[in-house]
Amino acid sequence: MESNWNNFLKNAGEWVGTFTQISTDGEVLGSTPSILTLAALEDNQLVKFRLRRFASNINEQPTSDRVQEYRSLGRQAVFFDTGAFSKGSLQVAPFAEFGAEYGFVAGNRRSRLVQLFDKDGNFSSQTLIREIREGTDAQLRPDLTVEQLVGKWTGTAQTVYADWQEPTTYTTSLEIRKIGDSLHQQLSFGGRTIASIARIDFPRLHFDDGATPRQVLLLPDGVSSNIPVRVSHRQAFVVEAGWLLSDNHRQRLIRSYNDKGEWISATHVLEERVS
Structure with a gap:
């Protein structure tokens, strides 16, 4: 795995986009x-960050213009070899x-x-x-659908740990x-197999059978948002995002927290649909 900084540099460039607010539903x-x-x-050795946001189009004066410089990265931000990253509390x-x-x-x-x-731990x-x-x-991806996820996916996962122990790499298998x-979902990784069933309420998938109820939201651009209904400093949990970047290739980013509410690791998964 390359250094965190070198992986950060893979995001260099000028990116034109949109910030889209999406409800909890x-x-x-x-x-x-x-x-x-x-x-x-x-x-x-230096990365200059500038974010301009606009009321309606990028040809007008920005409503906000934020500038920041980076010579190092905080412990909470992890960048992987593709340039993918996760950061958070x-x-x-x-x-x-x-x-x-x-x-x-x-x-x-x-x-x-x-x-x-929010401050009560509820998804807000x-x-x-x-x-x-x-x-x-380049083009945006279509809105994610259930049918786009169905199949057998094999992949490689890389986990980086909060205590900076040596990262681990392992294979994964996901059948949907x-x-x-x-x-119906069956996930295998690191010698473990986890089976789960979701109730489809498009664009939501409700996983209600585990210790921590979860929902997956199927979003525009092939993105999925996988979250517990509530987070707590007394129960271990994960939060996750996925991106279907082509019909048969998907990436996922996972942040894991222990039963004291402490961040313990970040994982990046590269998956390919094989059937």
């Missing part, structure tokens, strides 16, 4: 245009908001997702950011079947 509420610039300077704490952000990169496309939970909002590299003709109004 998966409903699109509204969008605002944006231009994000990540400029690598001083022989890649290091600790779930009582009476404090909790959040996670994910970013996927493929050629001239980026797709990012922000999940937020999410923002989808869809970006195209300036000057290219649609039976009536239910989605």
Whole structure:
């Protein structure tokens, strides 16, 4: 695995996109245009970040213009070899908001997702950011559907740990079947197999049979948002985002927290549909 900084540099460029607010039920509420610039300077030792957001189109004056410089990255941000990244809260704490952000990169496309939970730990909002590299003709992906996920997927996962122990790499297998109004899923990794069943309530998938009820929201641009209904500093949980970047290729980013609410790892999964 390359260094965190070198993987961060794979996001360099000017990205034209939209910030789209999405309800906790998966409903699109509204969008605002944006231009994000990540400029690598001083022989890649400095990255200048600039984010401009606009009321209706990028040819008008921005409503906000944020500039920041980076010479290092915080512990909470993990960048993987494709340039994909996840970052977020290091600790779930009582009476404090909790959040996670994910970013996927493929050629001239980026797709990012922000999940937020309120001070009581309840899922409260999410923002989808869809970006195209300036000057290219890259296209957005279609809205994600249940049928696009059905099949057998094999992949490779890489996990980076909060205590900076050596990262681990392992294979994964995911089989998804649609039976009536239910989605049956079997995930195998690291010698473990987890089976689960979701009730389909498009664009939501409700996983109610585990210790922690979860829902997966199927979103525009091939993105999925996988979250517990509530996060707690007393129960282990994961939060996740996925991106179907082509019909048979998918990436997932997972952040794991222990039963003290502490962030313990970040995982990136590269999957290919084999049947």
